Amino acid sequence: MNDNDLSQYYKDIIEGNFRFLRSGDGESILNAALELANAVSEKFRDHVRSPKDYMEEPEGLYLTLFHSPYSYGLIKDLFTGDLSGCYCKLRIMLEGLAYCCEIKSRGKPEPGMNYEKLLHYVESKRQSRDSTTKVMKKLDNNFHLKGCASFAHLWRETSNDYLHPAGPVRRFVSSMDDRGTIPVGALILPAQYVSADLGDLQTLGLYLSAFRRLLDVVMP
Structure with missing residues (x-):
């Protein structure tokens, strides 16, 4: 396949x-992605x-470093059939939101939060026993979440089938057994969606x- 053929592909x-x-049932998925990305302007305003x-504010750091680039990047992945990329970006946003909420719950440090302090905080979490799971479970208790999924639940569910090594294998085997086809994005990207996807x-x-609902609860 030459360069022109690849570009056309x-x-x-x-x-x-x-x-x-x-069109059809696919539109609700695209709308969910667009609504999540468009939330950034509302949250910046508020x-x-x-x-x-x-x-210097955890909310500003989250919106600038995590939500804005990754929510729009997720739409790009959606159009190319890269569901693993979508889940990767969603998980990064989720972890970023959790870290910034945890910083906020401790009270703003003086003279203010900044990128360097956020990096130091995230690195210290990686090296300590205070795991991401513990941080998220603590946040779930702090916010008394009602009517939306918890940090810990979303973090676990968005990782299982796409981001852990066993996930792609499990999806491949399940797809072949259930419908006789490989799952979208399993062999090549970009990949064309079919009704089975x-x-x-x-x-x-x-x-x-x-x-999106969780974001509205913790950043009303």
């Missing part, structure tokens, strides 16, 4: 996936009131909507 796949996600807040896409859409 990419173009055809992405255009086909765009049509798939703009939580970032000055340029200083981008660097709708169940996997709907599951992703549920997680995106659940994270």
Whole structure:
């Protein structure tokens, strides 16, 4: 396949996936991704009131470093059939939100949070026994979450089938057994969606909507 053929292949796949996600049952998944990305402007308006807040408030750090780039990047992955990429970005946003909420719960350090302090905090968590799971469970208790999925539940569920090594193998075997086809994105990317992929896409859409509700609870 020469360069022109490869470019045309990419173009055809992405255009086909765009049509798939703009029609029928696929539209709700795309809308969930768009709503999550568009939430950034609302949250910036409500939580970032000055340029200083981008660097010194946990909310500003989360929105700048995690939500804005990864939520829009997730849409790109969705159009290319890269569901693993979607889950990876969702998990990074979830962990970033958890860390920033945990910092906020401790009270803003003086003279203010900044990128260097956030890096030091995240690295210290990796090296301590205070694991990400413990942080998330503590946040679940602090926020008394009702009507939305918890940090710990979302973190576990968004990792199992896509980000742990056993996940892709399990999905491949299950897809071959259940429908006689490989799951989307298993062998090559970009990958074209077919109707058999709708169940996997709907599951992703549920997680995106659940994270959006969680975001509204912890950053009202």
